[in-house]
Amino acid sequence: MRTVAYRYRDAIAPASPGWLEAVERVYTDVALPTEPGYRPERDRLLADLQTHPADRVLVDTLATLGNDPEEICSWVAAIEAAGAEVVTVESGAIASEGLLQGANLSVQQRRLRLREGHARRRLQALPPPGKPPYGYRRGQGRYLIDRATAPVVTAFVNEFLLYGSLRGAVRFIEGKLGKRISVSTGRRWLTHPVYRGDLKYQDGQVLRDTHAAIISREEAAQIDRLLRRNRPLPPRTAAAPRSLAGLVICQACRQPLTISKTTPKNTPRGQAKTYLYLRPSGCPKTPRCPALPYDEALNRIVAQICRELPQAVAQFTASIPPGAPAPGTGLQGEIAAKEAAIAQLPALEESGLLDAETLALRRYKLRGEISMLHQQLAQLPPVNLQELSQSVSIPQFWLDLSETERRFFFREFIREIQILRQENDWWVELVLVF
Structure with missing residues (x-):
């Protein structure tokens, strides 16, 4: 047959x-x-x-x-x-x-x-059919910022950038602005290309700079870093009030150290002082691994960062061959080449080598490829890594930060903090992101 x-x-x-x-x-x-x-x-x-x-x-x-x-x-x-x-x-x-x-x-x-x-x-790089995303309206053949709803998205994004908590930002706009959304909707606001000025179609293709953005490129890069570094952490520690939450592990029992508060008994009212400790939750050992004073652990960790971070960055920099181009140079060259190809398309149509349909299809594919290259470029480490490591290697820099600011920088450079013990002594070992 x-x-x-x-x-x-x-x-x-x-x-x-x-x-x-x-x-x-x-x-x-x-x-x-x-x-x-x-x-x-x-x-x-x-x-x-x-x-x-x-x-x-x-x-x-x-x-x-x-x-x-x-x-x-x-x-x-x-x-x-x-x-x-x-x-x-x-x-x-x-x-x-x-x-x-x-x-x-x-x-x-x-x-x-x-x-x-x-x-x-x-x-034609027009918005897809259907209801426009929250914060936008249709007009002039594209998405336009809706002045009535876009401030809600902006407030949500600013709250997330400030505290790094997705659920906290959801609660913030519900309490302050009366807008109730789910956590998944909040995540979509943070990550969907449409809020960054791009269009994403059903075939997965993304076209850049098709309309006004609510989230700038710099804010988008910071959002991606925050979400990426919070992913391996326990959900409730993403926006914990203490900077060491979710980062410290006891190497002896392999249990995370949680932060607990104690107040001495028989303290006169109004004079009570709260003491913070790091305790291994669910420690299976007998006797249990002892708790550590939070402030002492914080000081030791800061001192360890100031010693190790410049060395780690220097080794990372030394691993790059001398004279080698910067990591993003190749991607920027590819982007420039594809943008030059787009600029040549009208001349090819005038000469009769391309018809209008083929030209539109080629432009669509090139713009999608450019968008993918920009995404790869945004994920590269900062080019001023050496200077940044020198700035954060001063103990006073860390001690002058608030807990929220310190939490931000800890998670920017540290993947895990291990507590090693030997009899009554203990010390810190850092696992950096490099």
Whole structure:
């Protein structure tokens, strides 16, 4: 039994499905939004059936054979006249008069028209259909900042940048602004490209700088760092009031050290003083590993950072070969090359080497590739790492910070703090991010 297939797909559709491997030949037409009737492969299929008959012609759906029911009926009749059956992969059914006149065909046609409309919007860098994101409204063919709702998003972002707590920022805008959202919605506000001035389409492609941004590029880079460094930490320690929360581990029992408060008994009212300790939670040893005074541990950790951080940065810098370009130089070169290619596209259209459809598709793909390169560039370490390490290697720098500010810098440089013990003595060992 000889089987061939016909496909009519979007220009930026994903790779071919696996079922095409079982057919002898695949005839594929690419959908052109401005010329839906241009299907040279469909004509070639019918011509080949006249000279090399086939038993079956596979199609995704009957809607792929034409743009309206009458055209589909005529093509099904022409293929059957050539001695082949038209079989839809979606339902596995053989085309018949009843199927052609059924409700499924109109649904398939509507889906096809919607996909073509979505493809046109993507190629023109227009916003996708549907309700605009919270904080934006539609106008002038793009997203415009909604002055009534965008301040809520801005306040949420500022609160997260200040304290690094996603749940805390959610509670903040509910208490201060009366806007109740879920944690997942708050995370989407922080990470979705639309709030950074970019458009993200259903195929995963991202186009940069298509509308005004609520979150600047610098804020977006800081948000990504905060979310990335908070990911391995226990959820409740992401915005804990103490800077060492979630970072300290007892190496003897491999249990995290939690922060506890004690107040001496029989202290006169108004004169009570609170003492902080680091205690290993769930210590299985007998006797349990002793608690550590929080302030003493903090001072030792600060002293250890000031000793180790410059050495670690120097070793990291020395590992880069002399004369080697900066890590982002190659990415910046690729971005410049692709932007130059976009600038050349209008000249290629004027010379007749590219038509309007091909030019729009090429520009769309190049802009998506540029966006991916910018994302990689934003994830690289700062270029002034050496100078930054010298600035934070002064003990007074750490001691002058608030707990919130100190927590920010601790998690910027430290992955884990281990407490090593020997009899009644203990010391600190740092696991830096480098």
